[in-house]
Amino acid sequence: MKILVCISKTPDTTAKIAFADNNTKFAADGVQWIINPYDEWYALVRAIELKEADAATVIHLVTVGLADCDPIIRKALALGGDEAIRINADSHDSYYIASQIANVAKEGNYELVFTGKETIDYNGSSIGGMVAELLDLPYVSLATKFTLTGTSAEIIREIEGGEETDTVQLSVVVSCQKGMAEQRIPNMKGIMGARSKPLKVVEPSAVDAFTAIASFDLPPAKAGVKLVSPDNPEELVRLLHEEAKVI
């Protein structure tokens, strides 16, 4: 059983969002980088749990990014990945990234490809579906539970207003979210071991991007809160009805 987990790097959830170079680039100065939470907490940890339940499972990690991704890849290895592949390219185009991942996936013949639900910086929610289409595999998005029975998987996924239980034959691409697993913290043994685990760097294959970010904007600042006295909450209801016109 071979699992490929897609790992991306994002700014820490509390990072200040600002832009540089005439609003064409994210201002990365002083930003702390983390593994995208969906990739780490849910996709990777569930893959590790599957491996713990089956000695024959291997977990490969794939990241499309430059050398500044190596620290977060090492952390993912410390948590329990066996081997990592970094495709040495910097892109925010989902199709470009998905194509690189699909190439790795094809070569490695993985039964399972896990992605996170979305990246918390570019919010594409696209890579998993694109990789699945490139590989002509089924894609189950927004999974909250994943269990294996032989060569088929039972997956619970979120749908609008509820959930759905799916069964599917491997191989399959799954995007993972809350519910799949619990966050883990790497231990000392994992951190030491990660140093000697393979991190292979490969050059990207030539792919034309479909999209390009022209610029960024910040939303206009809020006018400020209008406070109502706690002795007169009726006034709040009046304001929402007459001024904001939302109730």
Place this chain on the structure above:
Amino acid sequence: MSVLIFLDQADGHIKKSAFEAACYGAAIAKQTGTIAEAIVLGSINDDLAAIGQYGITKVHTVKNDALNHVDAQVFTKIIADAATATGATVIIFSNNFNGKAIAPRLSVRLKAGLVSGAVALPDTSNGFIVKKNVFSGKAFANVAINTAIKIISLNPNSFSVVTTIGTAEVAAFAANVDAAKVTVTNTNKVVGEVPLSEAEIVISGGRGLKGPENWSLVTDLAKLLGAATACSRPVADIGWRPHHEHVGQTGLAIAPNLYFAIGISGAIQHLAGVNRSKTIVVINKDPEAPFFKAADYGIVGDAFEVMPKIIEAVKKMKGLI
């Protein structure tokens, strides 16, 4: 050349977010001097000719019970065929659960650039540039689509539904419906509740409410206003409320007209899921709670004293007492 809109349905009815997508697609058609057509898959009980009110000229239907469950692979093929048959150069989805499953596949299949999470009409004055949410609502990116066919998925609640007079032609589209590789063995929908992602008003509670036994302060107000209910992450984690109510960075991102937060501190990860709401109301006893910085209206006070009075006032406003 035309615009094709995927109209998402549930239980035989077109979803509210699909009407937004229809109006958005019709506006792009107008802007680019072409027509807007739509496609609906599965068995529909609504009057589809009435979709003309949203600016749609023609609705293509594939009536087939197998399509009442969304299978991204099967849907992608049919929509790709329809796009080719209608000569669509712009394809619109709602950026909801189904849109997120189908649009990326279609992008690969049609070699069409995708912008997901659009919040405004494209700028077509020089190329084709779409504004989308990035950094969980903390910023926008203006993204150029450089392919001949363009796919946009529109964030729910970011484009207003405007109706005019009009009737759409309804025509069956002859599609090859493949067998789904994913088998749905069970669906479990919360009945009778407003789905959080589509709600115009959301009443939400945090750890400040002390325990699940106090949730009537949230649910009573929600019932009165026809609102959905939500909660902060710790509230779902401790099990006071179901997981699907959790909003924020790691939960659902929503953009209702009114987000009413009770006993929630307003941590940055919580705000990431709700900061696109049009009006934010915060009830918190701590004047230093960060949520007040993101709020439009607020009361610094004890929720247990303030909320019953608010609920009474809403009842009065509605003429219920």
